[in-house]
Amino acid sequence: MCTVCGCGEGEATIAEETHLHPHHGHDGPLHARVHSHPHEHAHIQYRAAGNGLHFGLGAAHAHAPGLSQGRMVQIEQDILGKNNAYAAQNRARLAARGIFAINLVSSPGSGKTTLLTRTIEGLHGEIPLAVIEGDQQTSFDAERIRATGATAIQINTGKGCHLDAHMVGHAMERLDLADHSLLLIENVGNLVCPASFDLGEAHKVAILSVTEGEDKPLKYPDMFHAADLMLLNKVDLLPYLDFDVARCLEYARRVNPRIRVILTSATGGEGMAEWLDWLLAGLKNARSGV
Amino acid sequence: MHEMSLAEDMLQIIEDNARSGAYTRVKTVWLEIGQLAGVEEEAMKFCFDAVARHTLAEGARLEIIATEGEGRCPDCHKTVKLAERYDPCPECGGFPVEITGGTEMRVKELEVE
Numbered sequence: 001m002c003t004v005c006g007c008g009e010g011e012a013t014i015a016e017e018t019h020l021h022p023h024h025g026h027d028g029p030l031h032a033r034v035h036s037h038p039h040e041h042a043h044i045q046y047r048a049a050g051n052g053l054h055f056g057l058g059a060a061h062a063h064a065p066g067l068s069q070g071r072m073v074q075i076e077q078d079i080l081g082k083n084n085a086y087a088a089q090n091r092a093r094l095a096a097r098g099i100f101a102i103n104l105v106s107s108p109g110s111g112k113t114t115l116l117t118r119t120i121e122g123l124h125g126e127i128p129l130a131v132i133e134g135d136q137q138t139s140f141d142a143e144r145i146r147a148t149g150a151t152a153i154q155i156n157t158g159k160g161c162h163l164d165a166h167m168v169g170h171a172m173e174r175l176d177l178a179d180h181s182l183l184l185i186e187n188v189g190n191l192v193c194p195a196s197f198d199l200g201e202a203h204k205v206a207i208l209s210v211t212e213g214e215d216k217p218l219k220y221p222d223m224f225h226a227a228d229l230m231l232l233n234k235v236d237l238l239p240y241l242d243f244d245v246a247r248c249l250e251y252a253r254r255v256n257p258r259i260r261v262i263l264t265s266a267t268g269g270e271g272m273a274e275w276l277d278w279l280l281a282g283l284k285n286a287r288s289g290v
Numbered sequence: 291m292h293e294m295s296l297a298e299d300m301l302q303i304i305e306d307n308a309r310s311g312a313y314t315r316v317k318t319v320w321l322e323i324g325q326l327a328g329v330e331e332e333a334m335k336f337c338f339d340a341v342a343r344h345t346l347a348e349g350a351r352l353e354i355i356a357t358e359g360e361g362r363c364p365d366c367h368k369t370v371k372l373a374e375r376y377d378p379c380p381e382c383g384g385f386p387v388e389i390t391g392g393t394e395m396r397v398k399e400l401e402v403e
Contacts, residue, residue, distance in 0.1 A: 070317050070318075070401045070402065070403055071313075071401070071402055071403070072399055072400070072401055072402075073307070073312060073313060073399065073400045073401075073402050074398075074399055075303065075304075075307060075397045075398060075399060075400055076396065076397070076398060076399075077303045077307075077396065077397050078394075078395060078396050078397075079296050079299045079300050079303065079321075079395040079396065079397065080296075080299065080395060081303075082299060082302065082303075083299070159294075160295060161292065161294075161295065162295065164295075192292050192328070193292040193295065195328070196292070196296075196328065218376070221374070221375050221376050222328050222375065225375060225376070254376050254385075255375065255376040257385075257386045
């Protein structure tokens, strides 16, 4: 049953290969499977569509005109409070099972998906892992991940510009994650919003490619502040570009003095061993409950 | 776009609180936004207006209470005002200033019917 629900807003869909879930013996709407909450109002926040899920098909909109006198109601609730609660649930579920989850954030086109496919290849099938792919539309990225043999689920956020903890919680349920595994979450390409939305991951990893300009950390400080690791990617292209690596790192450390940086080239292989070591060290910690 | 999803979350808080039957219509929303929260006031108002259409908060006025960015300097140990998250200490140039306030995004109060 659904353990994360209360279901949020948005127009997200989750699509994956149905054969990944042999324990679900039917293709009926996930709504019917997981939403047994006895709310009397229409609580359809997502449903299956084909082999995917739709989020947010409309909140129950109360619409009652009134002419009575206004009164004050104290609310005192954080806007991100609900997301943070889902994120805490995800984090607890991951910790209980020794799963190391990372949230990869970047601009579109920084090379996240290529980095992921090369990462999966570099792990040679020795580590159980799964990938959650976030994009506004299409399942191209999940297909690229599946081509490596790894399990992947695609979340389409629709109009949304980031993944949120609620979507990721449902994706985790559908993924059948192995204990002591690695969960790689590729967020929507966007350097603004994903900074604010905790998914329950152990670390945010920001990927910045050298074709983007060295001042990105100053232009989008929240994201680089939120990340624990920055991968400066596509460094094989440096000879052809006017990109000052030292200045970029100085900018990144200005917004986040504790950020760790690895220079990578997903296609050329530079830095990939160091990146894999970082992942494996994190996985080891997660497995031992550190 | 960021403000759009925040506005949706805000509306959900308002709708969730209405379930108890405490109100059926919202006239004014007081929202506390920290200066370091990365939220644009005008964008927030625009987005809230859009998401509130056809809901119990349609046409509601959004009042934003801005709270100043604040941090603690690692060198002079003073609590200082900050305009940007990555600014050095305005008193002594110390860095990095530990953020202690101004990142809030909170629905404070509603005027309802």
